[in-house]
Amino acid sequence: MTQSMTITRPDDWHLHLRDGAMLKAVLPETARHFARAIVMPNLIPPVVTGAQAAAYKDRILAALPSGMSFDPLMVLYLTEDTDPQDVAAAHASGLVKAVKLYPAGATTNSASGVKDFNKVRPVLEKMAEIGLTLCVHGEVTDGDIDIFDREAVFIDRVLDPIRQATPELKVVMEHITTKDGVDYAKSGGDNLGATITTHHLIINRNHILAGGIKPHYYCLPVAKRETHRLALRAAATSGDPTYFLGTDSAPHTDENKLQPCGCAGCFTATNTMALLAHVFEEEGALDKLEGFASQNGPAFYGLPVNQDTITLTKSDQATVFPESIQTSDGPVTVFDPGYPVYWNVT
C-alpha cells in the first residue's frame, strides 16, 4: 500500500553548510527539500560581522546548483567584541535573521565564543530593542560539570539569568536534548522557542555507547538517556508552536569523525524528512509534522510560510539512502537510524 502526504515545503532552523568543497557537496542535500535555513556561522574564522555574513551568503548562493532555489538566512557569531551597531545594521538591511551565542569551548569551532556573559550585555540589549533573535548553544563548558548535565546547568546558570535581565529578547534554545530543555522552553512564553534535531528523536546515549562505540552518532549536545528522548518526541509531535525543526545537520568528513578525538556532528540533511515522517507516524502524529517542519519556525521568526509543497510517500520497499555523500575532502557518512524507513520525499 502506498501512502502519500503533501505538506508546505519545510525550512531548517539550524543548519551547518560549512564552506568551500564541503559547502558545494552538502548544499544540494538541503536545498532539495528545504526552502530556507538558518545557517550556522561557526566557520574558521567565524562569521562575526555583517560584511562577513554578506560574503558568506554570496558564497552559498554561488555554490547552489542551477535550477535549485534556496534562501540562506544568515546568522552572526557573537563574540565579546561584537559591535551592537554592526549587528543592528546587518539586521536593518534584512541580511541577518539571528545572532548565535556559543559559550567558548562548548562545541565545534566555538573558541571565539563568549566567556564572560556580561561582556555581551550591550549587544543583547540592542537585539531586544530591534527584535533580533538570539540562538543559543545551551551547554556550560566548566570541566567539572558532567557532560550529560551541561544543558540543564546552562539553563539555570546562564540562560535564565539572561532572560530575566532581558525579558524582551527573543531566544531560540538550539538542539534541545533534555526534558529540562523541553520544560523550560514551554514555560517561556512567546519570546522563547526551541529547535529539535531529527537524530535526537531517534537515538539515546545507548545508541552511541552500547555494543561498540558509534562515532557517527556522536554530536553535541550529546544524546541523553531514553526518558529525555521520549520527552523530545512528545514535544516535537505535540503541535505546540514552541518547538520546531532545526536539523543541526553537521557534516564532517569520515576522516575527521573516525579519530581518537573525533569531531561532533551528525549529517542528516539527506534523509531528515523521511526519518521525521517515520518518527511522527510512530507517534501517531503525522498530522503534526507540517507544523513542526514548515509552520512553527516561520511563525517564531515572523516570516511567511513557504508557498510550495513537498510530498512524502510511504512504500512497501524500504527506502535506500546513500551511505555517504562524496566531497573533494572525502566522504561524509549519512545518518543511519539503524532500522528500515519506508518513507521518502518523492
Ligand SMILES: NC(=O)N[C@@H](CC(=O)O)C(=O)O
Ligand atoms: N552539533 C554538533 O555536534 N556539531 C556542530 C556544532 C553545534 O551545533 O554545536 C558542528 O558544527 O559540527
Ligand SMILES: [Zn+2]
Ligand atoms: Zn550547537
Ligand SMILES: [Zn+2]
Ligand atoms: Zn549546530
